Amino acid sequence: MIYILKFGGGDGIDFAALARNAAALQNSGEKIVIVVGANAELSRVQKERGITPRMITSERGEKSRWTDETTLELLKEVYGGTAEKVATKISEFGGAAVAQIGSKDNLIFAKQHGRMRIVEDGKVKVVEGDLTGSIEKVDVAAIKKILADKKILVVAPPAAADGSTEVNVDGDKIASKIAVEMQADKLIFFANTPGLLENVENEASLIREIPIQKADDFAVGRMKKKILAAKRAIEAGVGEVIFADGRISENPIDAALAGKGTKVF
Numbered sequence: 077m078i079y080i081l082k083f084g085g086g087d088g089i090d091f092a093a094l095a096r097n098a099a100a101l102q103n104s105g106e107k108i109v110i111v112v113g114a115n116a117e118l119s120r121v122q123k124e125r126g127i128t129p130r131m132i133t134s135e136r137g138e139k140s141r142w143t144d145e146t147t148l149e150l151l152k153e154v155y156g157g158t159a160e161k162v163a164t165k166i167s168e169f170g171g172a173a174v175a176q177i178g179s180k181d182n183l184i185f186a187k188q189h190g191r192m193r194i195v196e197d198g199k200v201k202v203v204e205g206d207l208t209g210s211i212e213k214v215d216v217a218a219i220k221k222i223l224a225d226k227k228i229l230v231v232a233p234p235a236a237a238d239g240s241t242e243v244n245v246d247g248d249k250i251a252s253k254i255a256v257e258m259q260a261d262k263l264i265f266f267a268n269t270p271g272l273l274e275n276v277e278n279e280a281s282l283i284r285e286i287p288i289q290k291a292d293d294f295a296v297g298r299m300k301k302k303i304l305a306a307k308r309a310i311e312a313g314v315g316e317v318i319f320a321d322g323r324i325s326e327n328p329i330d331a332a333l334a335g336k337g338t339k340v341f
Contacts, residue, residue: 078107078223078260081329082251083162084267085113089322094266095162097329098228099171107223109258110173110230111251114158115141121154122147135193135200138301143207143244148234151244152177155232163230173228179242183218184235184250186211188243209235209243211250216257248302252309261315264332265302266322271338272299286340306340316341 079101083094091112098108118141119129127150130142143151156177163173178184186209194201222229231250234242248265255263274281276298286294291307306317317340320332331337 077262078109078258079329080109080111080251080255080258080260080263082111082248082263082265083113084265084322085115085117085158085247086268087116088268089266090325090328091158091162092165093325093328094322095165095171096169097327098173099166099169100327101329102166102171102226102228108228109219109223109251109254109260110162110228111247111254112155112158112162112230112232113247114155114232117158118151118154121150125150132192132194132196132203132206135195140208140246141244144205145207148207148242148244151234152242155234159230159232163228166228166230171228172226173230174222175230175232177232177234178245178250179234179236181215181218182236183215183231184211184233184245184253185213185215186235186237186243186245188237188241207234207241207243209237209245211235211245211253214250214254214257219254219258248305252305255309255314256312259313262318262333263306263309263314263316264318264320264329264337266320266328266332268321268323270321270336271319272302283338284335286338288341291340303340310340 122129132142133139159175163175166173188209233245235245237243270282272283288310295303318332318337320337
């Protein structure tokens with residue numbers, strides 16, 4: 077089986093528990109790619125260094141981090157460091173892993189956004205200079221080689237762009253793109269919630285299953301982006317998408333596979 081796992085970057089994610097479980101699954105013969113997030117940690121580091129994080133909202137309502145050259149260097153430091161830590165933990169728990177940022181050897185290639193239309197203070201503005209991009213391709217052959225060598229790939233933004241440019245890309249989209257290109261059996265997103273919630277303020281409102289035929293009925297509000305992304309992944313050949321709790325301290329991946337979380341199928 078091929079598992080693509082996205083470890084969210086919010087507060088409370090138990091990276092050690094996820095790494096331990098990933099190592100056990102690898103030793104049982106599963107092939108695993110992990111995409112790490114470090115959003116909360118990056119914001120903390122920015123504030124520690126006197127930088128105020130800036131979030132922007134596109135015309136389509138998608139939020140992202142404004143990324144200038146200083147932010148990009150910090151992102152490489154923080155996200156790359158998180159990938160290294162997860163890979164080290166996997167090794168400590170008896171597995172084998174290699175950490176890599178997406179821009180190295182063009183593992184993840186993206187197109188820089190260039191001019192962007194954003195909404196700020198209720199007004200549409202055109203901004204330039206944001207070092208973010210949209211994923212165009214992944215190096216499937218390189219990923220397959222790492223997996224064939226019986227190693228887990230732990231990958232993090234940024235991605236490569238034209239020339240020597242690097243750009244920030246969305247980790248969820250990296251995971252989805254790899255899952256589609258690898259025709260993964262499972263794509264699992266771990267966050268600091270039990271899964272997708274009908275009411276974001278109430279963890280008891282967990283939605284346990286979403287058949288793909290009914291996905292559009294659930295694609296509303298803050299869930300819309302995630303559900304539609306899951307639907308596209310399944311339509312492109314991914315076996316199943318799961319949104320699961322990354323705070324579980326005992327076998328969180330096994331818990332997701334056993335039905336704890338939201339399953340889109």
